Amino acid sequence: MKLTFIDWTIMVIYFVFVLGIGFALKRYMKTSTDFFLSGRSIPAWITGLAFISANLGAQEVIGMGASGAKYGIATSHFYWIGAIPAMAFIGVFMMPFYYGSRARSVPEYLKLRFDEKTRGFNAISFAVMTVLSSGISLYAMGLLLQTLLGWNFSFSILAAALIVLIYVFLGGLTSAIYNEVLQFFLIVFGFAPLVFLGLKDAGGWSGLQARLATVATANGFASGAWSESWKFMDSPSSNPMGIEWFGLAMGLGFVLSFGYWCTDFLVVQRAMAAKSMSAARRTPLIAAVPKMLFPFLVILPGMIAIALTYKSGGSGFTLPKKPDGSFEYNMAIPMMLGHYFPTGMLGVGLTALMASFMSGMAGNVTAFNTVWTYDIYQSYIKRGASDQHYLWMGRMATVFGIVISVAAAYVTTRFNNIMDMLQLVFAFVNAPLLATFLLGMFWKRTTGHGAFIGLIAGTMGAAIHHGLTLPVGGQVGVKGGWFGVMHVYPSELAQAFWTAIVAWTACFVITILVSLATKARDDSALKGLVYSLTERPKEDHMPWYQRPTLLAVIVLVAAIFLNIIFW
Amino acid sequence: MRLDIRLPIGLMFTLLGVLLVVFGLTADKTVFQRSLGINVNLWWGIVMLLFGVVMFLLGRRGTATARLTEESPEGKKIEEMEHKAGLEK
Numbered sequence: 001m002k003l004t005f006i007d008w009t010i011m012v013i014y015f016v017f018v019l020g021i022g023f024a025l026k027r028y029m030k031t032s033t034d035f036f037l038s039g040r041s042i043p044a045w046i047t048g049l050a051f052i053s054a055n056l057g058a059q060e061v062i063g064m065g066a067s068g069a070k071y072g073i074a075t076s077h078f079y080w081i082g083a084i085p086a087m088a089f090i091g092v093f094m095m096p097f098y099y100g101s102r103a104r105s106v107p108e109y110l111k112l113r114f115d116e117k118t119r120g121f122n123a124i125s126f127a128v129m130t131v132l133s134s135g136i137s138l139y140a141m142g143l144l145l146q147t148l149l150g151w152n153f154s155f156s157i158l159a160a161a162l163i164v165l166i167y168v169f170l171g172g173l174t175s176a177i178y179n180e181v182l183q184f185f186l187i188v189f190g191f192a193p194l195v196f197l198g199l200k201d202a203g204g205w206s207g208l209q210a211r212l213a214t215v216a217t218a219n220g221f222a223s224g225a226w227s228e229s230w231k232f233m234d235s236p237s238s239n240p241m242g243i244e245w246f247g248l249a250m251g252l253g254f255v256l257s258f259g260y261w262c263t264d265f266l267v268v269q270r271a272m273a274a275k276s277m278s279a280a281r282r283t284p285l286i287a288a289v290p291k292m293l294f295p296f297l298v299i300l301p302g303m304i305a306i307a308l309t310y311k312s313g314g315s316g317f318t319l320p321k322k323p324d325g326s327f328e329y330n331m332a333i334p335m336m337l338g339h340y341f342p343t344g345m346l347g348v349g350l351t352a353l354m355a356s357f358m359s360g361m362a363g364n365v366t367a368f369n370t371v372w373t374y375d376i377y378q379s380y381i382k383r384g385a386s387d388q389h390y391l392w393m394g395r396m397a398t399v400f401g402i403v404i405s406v407a408a409a410y411v412t413t414r415f416n417n418i419m420d421m422l423q424l425v426f427a428f429v430n431a432p433l434l435a436t437f438l439l440g441m442f443w444k445r446t447t448g449h450g451a452f453i454g455l456i457a458g459t460m461g462a463a464i465h466h467g468l469t470l471p472v473g474g475q476v477g478v479k480g481g482w483f484g485v486m487h488v489y490p491s492e493l494a495q496a497f498w499t500a501i502v503a504w505t506a507c508f509v510i511t512i513l514v515s516l517a518t519k520a521r522d523d524s525a526l527k528g529l530v531y532s533l534t535e536r537p538k539e540d541h542m543p544w545y546q547r548p549t550l551l552a553v554i555v556l557v558a559a560i561f562l563n564i565i566f567w
Numbered sequence: 568m569r570l571d572i573r574l575p576i577g578l579m580f581t582l583l584g585v586l587l588v589v590f591g592l593t594a595d596k597t598v599f600q601r602s603l604g605i606n607v608n609l610w611w612g613i614v615m616l617l618f619g620v621v622m623f624l625l626g627r628r629g630t631a632t633a634r635l636t637e638e639s640p641e642g643k644k645i646e647e648m649e650h651k652a653g654l655e656k
Binding site: 009028102193273387 | 572575576579583586587590598599601605608612633637638641642644645648649654
């Protein structure tokens with residue numbers, strides 16, 4: 001793929017704006033609250049777009065395109081029964097505690113609700129996980145630019161890391177959020193024409209369906225397996241995901257999606273920066289609207305890519321293969337960019353791709369520097385220092401967070417589908433966490449000891465389950481089975497979903513048991529932290545389009561509608 | 568803090584839109600074989616340009632900004648909480 005002068009110009013313009021925003025915001029970073037929480041002053045539509053954009057890293061654009069090719073429209077379950085219901089839930093039910101408790105981070109909420117050890121456990125595991133995600137994102141980008149444009153791997157990741165470093169270092173969370181909004185629009189504008197051209201090449205939706213039928217039958221499935229999302233979920237053997245409806249709904253729809261969208265500080269931090277309680281509650285609900293349309297932007301290209309590979313269109317697009325004969329799924333979207341975009345638009349498309357990597361990385365870095373500074377440094381290393389000292393530490397944390405991610409990028413290899421690996425990591429850490437939050441927020445009897453031991457039990461449950469099972473065709477080791485193989489799942493996704501279910505259940509049960517055996521806190525200490533002891537936020541005085549509950553209902557109805565259309 | 572996010576977004580898309588439109592009008596038509604004969608640079612450039620201009624004009628009204636901690640009531644409450652908890656000197 002060759003770039004010309006105009007493509008370079010477009011890229012440079014983007015970099016200038018991204019850095020410019022950082023420089024413009026520098027003088028507004030006066031206190032640590034400005035740096036880590038944007039002074040809690042940002043309007044809901046901005047935090048809403050940042051809410052999804054921070055998640056738009058490698059796993060979204062590259063991973064979802066890859067999954068679209070690999071599993072077809074069933075990938076939309078990540079959105080239409082995964083993300084959307086979870087976002088409605090956090091906006092209506094959980095945000096009042098996150099925002100209302102004045103916690104500055106998710107681990108800090110755990111400290112207020114439970115105790116120090118629960119916070120410490122969460123803060124440290126989260127910090128590790130975030131840096132890892134950021135490293136994976138960088139790695140994917142370096143590899144991609146190397147294959148696509150022949151750029152030097154080290155040069156690409158160091159340059160991207162440096163740009164993110166500069167704008168987060170200067171403008172903190174505000175800079176990250178502002179850039180995420182800019183990146184959001186760039187990603188939408190960069191990919192939308194790709195879907196249009198690809199779809200045209202495949203003969204429209206009906207042409208695409210016919211081609212996908214070829215893909216499905218060639219792989220030994222019923223002809224609709226790639227173009228109908230629910231119809232083949234009755235048994236793991238009848239759909240390419242290798243999962244049945246129960247594992248899908250419980251594992252992905254409930255545990256993994258709620259675990260991610262409702263407890264992951266990376267996204268919750270965006271809502272915490274909103275300017276009022278109602279803006280914070282609206283943040284995920286506003287985010288849900290573009291989010292539910294994202295499958296058309298990121299999954300559809302993958303489906304088009306695989307469809308055209310099996311039954312070629314007028315322009316002769318095919319997905320490249322690896323030396324071992326399997327498809328290079330992760331290249332679906334990048335290869336399409338190179339195939340359909342003329343120079344000029346190609347510059348926009350590639351810049352959008354880079355923007356997605358950077359927004360994902362900046363999201364991780366801002367979440368990391370906050371948790372490090374507030375929950376680890378201020379709590380365990382240096383308490384009672386001046387606010388300026390913590391502001392300085394936040395900037396330092398930005399630097400070493402990025403240095404560690406770069407190191408992690410060099411270490412990351414192995415998995416052929418980034419999504420599967422991230423799901424695995426999330427299953428270990430996040431799945432039990434959801435049970436802790438649900439119990440903590442909605443059952444006042446939950447105790448700190450219960451939460452802590454439950455979390456440990458859940459994480460161990462995940463590890464044990466993973467250690468006893470393997471996906472079909474997997475080698476014992478990082479894919480599981482290291483305690484001996486008791487069960488073989490039809491796919492890595494199925495294994496990851498069930499690992500999450502086991503982790504959640506273990507944490508849920510153990511937390512309840514230990515809580516009942518230990519002493520509960522007084523009701524007075526739990527005001528504003530638990531559902532039954534907190535006043536419901538009033539909505540009556542707001543115009544209808546600002547009422548979180550009504551917005552949530554609208555969003556959910558729309559998601560149900562999409563499920564039915566693509567059933 | 569007076570940087571409305573819509574200003575830089577508007578400016579950037581206006582610039583990119585103009586670039587694409589000019590390039591789409593002047594470029595050799597053979598480059599559009601790839602995009603199935605459609606001049607995407609021109610058409611999509613116009614869309615991006617329009618989006619950029621609208622964002623810029625909205626941004627000129629200037630309400631979508633982050634503010635300093637001491638200027639927002641929610642920010643002040645955080646500072647107060649930190650102070651009470653003895654997290655700073």
